[in-house]
Amino acid sequence: MERTILHCDCNNFYASVERLYHPELRDRPIAVSGDPELRHGIVLAKSNEAKKLGVKTGHPLWMAKQLCPDIVFVKPHYDLYTHFSQLARNIYSEYTDRVEPYGQDECWLDMTGTAKLLGDGKHIADTIRNRIKSELGITISAGVSFNKVFAKLGSDYKKPDATTVIPFDGFREFVWPLPVSNLIFVGGATTKVLERKCIRTIGELANTDRSTVKSWLGKCGETLWLYANGYDSSQVAKDGEQPTIKSIGNSTTLSRDLVGYDEIKITLMVLSESVAARLRRHNMQCETVQIGIRGTNLSWIERQGRLPIPGCDSTTIYLKALELLVQNYQQGKPVRSLGVRACNLSARQYIQTSFMPSVHRTQRYEKIEDVIDKLRFRFGNKIVQRGIMLSDTGLSTLDPQADHPNLILSSVHTQR
Ligand SMILES: [Mg+2]
Structure with a gap:
């Protein structure tokens, strides 16, 4: 049976949500960005008007201003984006139980076999598109096809607020x-x-x-x-179906560049803590740690290394990540984005005794972090914090246990 797959993509998601709360910016070019007062601020998202003039995600703010002198910079509100993302998914879920998110603002929907009940793919896509527009006040573009890849291609093909059908024939x-x-x-x-x-x-x-x-x-x-x-x-x-987890990772998109090892170390620690906490939540351990680094030229490099024994504590993951960074990134070069990923996952095992000092150390860290998990679950994430988080860099208000530390990192202001 030929499948009917929809891909729905919210157009200029961050900028569209911001506009709902700033109607005065309706027809003006806007960019959601880090603090424009900061030298290292960059564009996180932009409206269509700014896009047309060549403004791109990742551009430093001075460049955006040069390309588009009338641009208005707006600070990000990630809690609002999460809220709207959920509202859109709620609408999708009224049509099918097969809704697979791809990032925050995109979803695939499997509508196979519902034509008699709900109309063909295009009809459903148009209906959903109109509902999102009238109920949430933002627009989506939709692709309809017989597989996920072409449905995604369809939603990218024409935007904003459009449906594109790519039929099998x-x-x-x-x-x-x-x-x-x-x-x-x-x-x-x-x-x-x-x-x-x-x-x-x-x-x-x-x-x-x-x-x-x-x-x-x-x-x-x-x-x-x-x-x-x-x-x-x-x-x-x-x-709600969990795909088999192959790796667990987190990365940051910062609203400014990180400069110097102190800031980089804190960010790596925040990422390692969140990755380790998620590993433990899934009762898993990793054998390989991977880091990703994006410099100011926007190229992304990835490096990975093996742990002496599999682990799921943040110290082990952090030390490996730091080692990889030191080996592969020239000191002093600004960093625009960082990622830490735990790969080669297996079910967590408790080794009883060992004469290897590294095993002892890892197990001690894991025990401590199990206790910290429990404390944080009962009393909130801030109940225990690492000393490194308290250093005076302006990044110290980070919440190391947030699932998406990038959200918090991005809104951090630096005292310079
Ligand atoms: Mg989008």
């Missing part, structure tokens, strides 16, 4: 002339590799030999080849 005519970078997971680096092989469109990728693409890009290349040919059979996860 004729998907080649629609999809193949598009730039290969329109395909999900084809980022800057992959685009460059493909460009060097003279592959510029999705069709050119689809019509290259499968094994050739695999030889250029490995397993990922093979997956992209399948996507380009319309062979994506991945399911839309059921509401």
